[in-house]
Amino acid sequence: QVQLEESGGGLVQAGGSLRLSCAASGRTFPRYAMGWFRQAPGKEREFVAAISWSVGTTYYADSVKGRFTISRDAAKNTVYLQMESRKPEDTAVYYCASTVTTVVRTSTFYNNWGQGTQVTVSS
Numbered sequence: 210q211v212q213l214e215e216s217g218g219g220l221v222q223a224g225g226s227l228r229l230s231c232a233a234s235g236r237t238f239p240r241y242a243m244g245w246f247r248q249a250p251g252k253e254r255e256f257v258a259a260i261s262w263s264v265g266t267t268y269y270a271d272s273v274k275g276r277f278t279i280s281r282d283a284a285k286n287t288v289y290l291q292m293e294s295r296k297p298e299d300t301a302v303y304y305c306a307s308t309v310t311t312v313v314r315t316s317t318f319y320n321n322w323g324q325g326t327q328v329t330v331s332s
Contacts, residue, residue: 211235211321213305218326221295225330229290231305231323242313243288244268245279247301247328254304258290259313268313273299295330302327 217229231243244259258279259268267279278291288305303326306319 211237211240211307213307213321213323215303215305215323215326218303218328220329220331223295223297223330223332225295226291226293227295227328228292229303229305229326229328231288231290233286233288233307237286237307239309240307241309241311242268243281243305243307244313244319245288245290246304246306246316246319247299248304248325249298249301252301254316256314256316257303259308260288261313270314292328297330297332300328300330 212234213231215231221227240262242259242261245257246254247257248254256270260279260281276294281288305323307321308319310318312318
């Protein structure tokens with residue numbers, strides 16, 4: 210079983226930056242990729258970004274491309290989401306997840322999830 214723990218959420222003003230972290234522990238392999246999803250009140254969970262663990266290939270939703278950066282530290286078994294130029298519509302609970310498949314943009318293909326961390330962007 211894999212345990213994922215997010216941290217780094219909070220309140221930030223529009224235009225500001227924030228970095229989320231997700232530390233993985235337990236039986237972390239096999240694993241193809243780790244991803245970030247978010248869910249705003251009254252909306253469905255949506256894909257934000259993902260990174261393949263072995264090669265480091267990155268994937269982004271169009272809504273965050275150019276503003277968010279996903280990265281990983283293999284030694285720490287941790288994935289990060291650096292968020293710049295935050296907008297009020299980025300307000301959501303952000304979830305970290307891992308998948309053994311190459312279908313990285315669809316939440317149903319992820320088999321391990323963290324508890325989520327709240328990110329609020331004030332205008």
